[in-house]
């Protein structure tokens with residue numbers, strides 16, 4: 001573990017190299033990890049732990065969609081797949097990965113089957129932080145820990161298979177056994193984290209709810225939509241409006257920002273783009289900061305949580321959510337998006353005749369590949385140059 005000064009603030013960072021396989025086995029070798037829930041997180045985290053040599057069982061409601069999916073993935077009822085109460089009884093670590101509304105609903109079942117000394121693990125601070133609303137209050141005789149991957153469960157699995165790792169935060173809320181910390185960090189590495197940074201349950205949930213409602217999903221879509229609509233109202237074609245709003249952002253600028261930062265992006269664009277971006281970011285910040293303050297306030301006072309639980313606990317919540325999602329899916333912007341994405345060369349099917357030709361002359365195919373822009377971007381020294389070229393702005 002390292003203590004780093006990041007922006008003048010001391011932060012504790014754990015890297016994968018701090019927990020090599022032998023150390024993981026020593027800490028988790030005797031544990032049975034019961035993963036409760038087989039949604040995106042339950043599925044991704046359980047597969048990664050299994051591949052890291054951890055004994056994993058899964059607990060979900062019998063014959064529900066998750067039960068069927070787990071069976072399809074090769075889990076065996078009575079051996080590695082159980083109903084929820086049985087899995088909790090068998091687990092020495094209970095990873096509570098139902099949906100947040102499901103966690104409130106099933107809490108009495110979990111509480112009544114937890115064994116003394118078990119570790120109760122969450123991937124979100126939600127249920128514990130808002131315990132006055134969720135009723136999730138852990139008994140005194142268990143550890144309460146958190147590992148929250150900063151990304152989808154699909155990414156957790158995908159990065160692991162690529163030999164990379166997701167960034168996750170970790171937190172300890174209750175240490176009954178005296179081993180809560182080592183258990184938490186070892187589990188964090190076992191589920192596929194590349195590095196872990198320390199937080200609290202409260203800070204995790206406040207930042208997470210703010211982020212997903214804000215810049216990660218809510219705010220960004222609101223901004224995209226506003227710009228797209230203005231361009232369309234002013235007579236720009238759908239493909240021009242979409243390219244200028246989404247496609248250029250995700251295909252060209254965001255990967256460069258991910259690689260080098262927005263400061264680099266600003267320094268490596270045309271002076272026209274520089275002048276405009278430097279003037280306008282301040283105006284956008286000014287009008288959106290009060291909205292972010294309002295959002296954080298609603299997260300902190302529990303309004304957002306009450307809304308999530310009220311709406312997502314309704315019998316017909318899946319149907320009403322689907323109606324709203326359908327509206328987004330069928331809006332002009334995303335219908336155009338589908339068409340525009342099809343135009344990316346990598347998404348176009350190659351004519352069959354060409355494939356045959358390439359098979360006969362493998363040497364030529366190799367040569368062609370080498371000269372492609374993608375291949376040249378992979379070469380280190382050419383990378384910056386290629387990246388700069390792609391940054392038209």
Ligand SMILES: NC(=O)c1ccc[n+]([C@@H]2O[C@H](COP(=O)([O-])OP(=O)(O)OC[C@H]3O[C@@H](n4cnc5c(N)ncnc54)[C@H](OP(=O)(O)O)[C@@H]3O)[C@@H](O)[C@H]2O)c1
Pocket residue numbers: 036037038039040041042060061064065066067096097098099100101102103105106123124126148149150151152153154
């Ligand atoms: N999604 C993410 O990318 C992400 C990222 C970081 C952290 N997290 C956190 O990780 C946890 C799990 O998230 P998730 O997205 O994987 O969950 P999810 O997909 O929303 O959860 C689905 C699981 O919950 C079960 N479930 C829902 N309601 C239930 C109920 N009333 N009784 C029994 N089972 C119920 C489902 O079982 P059935 O199939 O039987 O319905 C399914 O196994 C949450 O705390 C979430 O905040 C998620």
